[in-house]
Amino acid sequence: MTMALHCPAEAEIIAREQETRSIVSLTVRLTDTRLADRFQFQPGQFNMLYLYGIGEIAISISSDPASSDTLTHTISDVGRVSHGLTQLDVGDRIGLRGPFGRGWPLQDVRANDVIIISGGLGCAPVVPVIDYVINRREKYGRLIIMQGVKHSDDMIWRERYEAWGAHPDTQVLLAADAGGKHWNGAVGPVTELFDLAQLPTENSVAFLCGPEPMIRACVQRLLEDGLPADRIWISMERNMQCALGQCGHCQFGDRFVCKDGPVFCYADIRHLFGLKGF
Amino acid sequence: MTAHSPVNSFLPRKEFGELLSALRFGGYRCVAPKVCDGAIVYEELQLQDQLPTGISIHQAAGSYRLEITDSPRNFDWANGPQALKPFVFKSTESLWTVNRNADGTITFSESTTEPEPVAIIGVRSCDLAALALQDKHFLNSDCVDPHYQARRASLFLVAVNCTHPSDTCFCASTGDGPVAQGGFDLLLDELDDGFVIRAGSKAAQKILQTLPVEAVTGEQEEVITQQNQRAIKCQTRRLPSNNLEQVLFENLDHPRWQAVAERCLSCGNCTSVCPTCFCYSEQDTGTLDLTRSEHVREWDSCFTQGHSYIHGLTIRADTRLRYRQWLTHKLGSWHSQYGRSGCVGCGRCISWCPVGIDITEEVAAIVSGEP
Numbered sequence: 001m002t003m004a005l006h007c008p009a010e011a012e013i014i015a016r017e018q019e020t021r022s023i024v025s026l027t028v029r030l031t032d033t034r035l036a037d038r039f040q041f042q043p044g045q046f047n048m049l050y051l052y053g054i055g056e057i058a059i060s061i062s063s064d065p066a067s068s069d070t071l072t073h074t075i076s077d078v079g080r081v082s083h084g085l086t087q088l089d090v091g092d093r094i095g096l097r098g099p100f101g102r103g104w105p106l107q108d109v110r111a112n113d114v115i116i117i118s119g120g121l122g123c124a125p126v127v128p129v130i131d132y133v134i135n136r137r138e139k140y141g142r143l144i145i146m147q148g149v150k151h152s153d154d155m156i157w158r159e160r161y162e163a164w165g166a167h168p169d170t171q172v173l174l175a176a177d178a179g180g181k182h183w184n185g186a187v188g189p190v191t192e193l194f195d196l197a198q199l200p201t202e203n204s205v206a207f208l209c210g211p212e213p214m215i216r217a218c219v220q221r222l223l224e225d226g227l228p229a230d231r232i233w234i235s236m237e238r239n240m241q242c243a244l245g246q247c248g249h250c251q252f253g254d255r256f257v258c259k260d261g262p263v264f265c266y267a268d269i270r271h272l273f274g275l276k277g278f
Numbered sequence: 279m280t281a282h283s284p285v286n287s288f289l290p291r292k293e294f295g296e297l298l299s300a301l302r303f304g305g306y307r308c309v310a311p312k313v314c315d316g317a318i319v320y321e322e323l324q325l326q327d328q329l330p331t332g333i334s335i336h337q338a339a340g341s342y343r344l345e346i347t348d349s350p351r352n353f354d355w356a357n358g359p360q361a362l363k364p365f366v367f368k369s370t371e372s373l374w375t376v377n378r379n380a381d382g383t384i385t386f387s388e389s390t391t392e393p394e395p396v397a398i399i400g401v402r403s404c405d406l407a408a409l410a411l412q413d414k415h416f417l418n419s420d421c422v423d424p425h426y427q428a429r430r431a432s433l434f435l436v437a438v439n440c441t442h443p444s445d446t447c448f449c450a451s452t453g454d455g456p457v458a459q460g461g462f463d464l465l466l467d468e469l470d471d472g473f474v475i476r477a478g479s480k481a482a483q484k485i486l487q488t489l490p491v492e493a494v495t496g497e498q499e500e501v502i503t504q505q506n507q508r509a510i511k512c513q514t515r516r517l518p519s520n521n522l523e524q525v526l527f528e529n530l531d532h533p534r535w536q537a538v539a540e541r542c543l544s545c546g547n548c549t550s551v552c553p554t555c556f557c558y559s560e561q562d563t564g565t566l567d568l569t570r571s572e573h574v575r576e577w578d579s580c581f582t583q584g585h586s587y588i589h590g591l592t593i594r595a596d597t598r599l600r601y602r603q604w605l606t607h608k609l610g611s612w613h614s615q616y617g618r619s620g621c622v623g624c625g626r627c628i629s630w631c632p633v634g635i636d637i638t639e640e641v642a643a644i645v646s647g648e649p
Contacts, residue, residue, distance in 0.1 A: 006424065007374040007388035031383070052376065052384055053564040053571040078589040093384045095376065239588050241560045244421040248557030248578070249585055251607065253527070254614035259420055275530065277599035 008095030043128030044103025050095030119210025148190030340634030408553030446625030546579030
């Protein structure tokens with residue numbers, strides 16, 4: 001029995017983590033154990049989470065694909081549905097449809113150096129990638145993780161970043177536009193971190209997720225440093241309502257972000273990326 | 279002479295009621311064009327007399343007017359505001375309902391669609407082409423929409439070749455009319471005293487065999503050939519027949535986008551009457567006691583503020599970007615998505631635009647290469 005992608009299934013919140021004042025991670029389990037047992041996802045895919053009586057939003061899965069019986073979604077309180085979801089507690093029920101979309105091309109990048117650049121809550125969709133690479137550390141080259149936030153108070157998962165940084169050949173670089181007390185990362189945009197890492201080599205592949213102006217600046221740097229466009233992958237965000245490639249809202253030129261993405265190879269979308277109106 | 283041939287036959291006008299009876303006997307509810315509120319609309323048909331008789335339509339940019347003539351014919355007009363879209367892709371459709379139980383658990387129930395078989399009479403060639411395009415979108419290999427699929431399977435399509443294209447029509451230039459090439463169950467050519475009729479499906483052959491048809495005369499064939507040729511020649515508007523995807527995307531900064539935005543009201547009429555526009559939004563409607571909520575989809579339009587909204591950011595905040603999105607999709611990205619343009623030349627977006635924006639004029643200005 002697999003999930004009907006047109007209709008949600010009930011899921012129970014089994015853990016809730018208040019990451020910052022406005023960011024909450026909800027770990028859920030589908031209450032139908034037959035569905036929970038069969039649920040599998042690729043890093044970079046997303047679920048549609050349904051708040052009873054209000055509606056659905058697309059949230060990427062930020063937990064480890066190796067233990068997909070429970071699914072973590074890190075949610076920022078920015079809209080009607082996300083506000084309601086961040087108010088829920090352990091034991092509360094939501095609806096879940098998924099997984100949707102195409103994730104990061106991890107199979108194809110074995111033995112490459114992996115550069116992960118994220119901004120703000122863009123760190124969530126790349127967590128499964130980091131877990132995936134860390135769990136298969138010998139199959140990849142260097143792992144460089146760069147994360148930028150507006151204010152250092154927004155930097156979630158500091159312990160996780162510290163733990164990842166302790167792995168061999170793994171470099172973690174954090175930046176905040178504004179650093180608060182006890183902030184020992186860089187101060188400035190995430191592009192400031194490029195000078196701290198030896199980036200990139202022709203053997204690298206870069207995965208980016210975050211606000212588009214930040215992505216544009218980082219892609220520009222990567223291209224200037226000689227990384228080819230077909231080695232740069234971006235996770236995109238657009239209005240999504242059906243997640244099935246039918247409601248039309250997420251169209252980006254000829255692509256449906258929900259089914260052709262959300263992860264795109266930069267070479268495939270560079271003609272429209274950053275253009276106002278797309 | 280009475281023939282029972284599945285090839286071309288002649289059905290006298292006085293026997294048209296026999297077709298309605300045969301369709302009903304075959305299990306179909308009959309829907310046909312009627313005059314309602316000054317326009318041709320598709321509604322339940324009981325009697326042949328309810329068909330529009332001696333009615334023509336004058337359409338122009340931003341204008342749709344019925345005209346009364348002394349013609350004995352029922353189909354002397356091009357089209358009404360709606361094509362087949364509302365029959366397969368409902369303007370409102372329930373997707374699921376969810377109940378909240380006393381213990382806080384929630385139970386989902388997917389809505390199902392069990393439409394009764396319906397015969398639609400008076401379908402135009404452009405609308406058949408649009409239906410084929412919507413099939414590509416809603417029945418594609420990545421995802422089949424169950425509601426569309428069920429409604430689509432319930433249709434029996436009686437097409438009538440269009441003899442009176444309006445001034446707004448340009449189906450000849452898009453290759454989608456005025457003569458239907460396929461996709462119908464029955465196809466009619468209207469003459470003053472009846473219809474030349476032929477079957478396009480096995481179900482239609484069975485129905486045709488029960489009708490009191492006669493052999494078609496050479497004279498009748500000649501009249502049909504002439505009226506079909508006239509229906510092509512009378513069309514003055516056109517779209518370039520080549521794939522415009524590249525040229526449109528090369529002209530995203532063309533000043534014409536701003537010029538059209540200054541006239542466009544961003545009302546979305548064009549997307550509502552467009553037979554291929556497929557966007558829909560989803561929303562919940564809860565009961566007052568909060569124990570039950572229905573999740574419903576409704577037609578949406580890329581001309582609305584909300585269409586491109588993501589938490590705090592509207593991708594297309596102004597009309598220039600919205601009109602550009604609509605046109606570059608309709609005539610451009612459709613090619614990459616579904617192998618052809620998303621326009622079938624029905625001209626509805628021209629007639630029903632409250633300010634009379636003409637898609638053929640806009641695209642000509644943009645692809646001409648001149649500012």
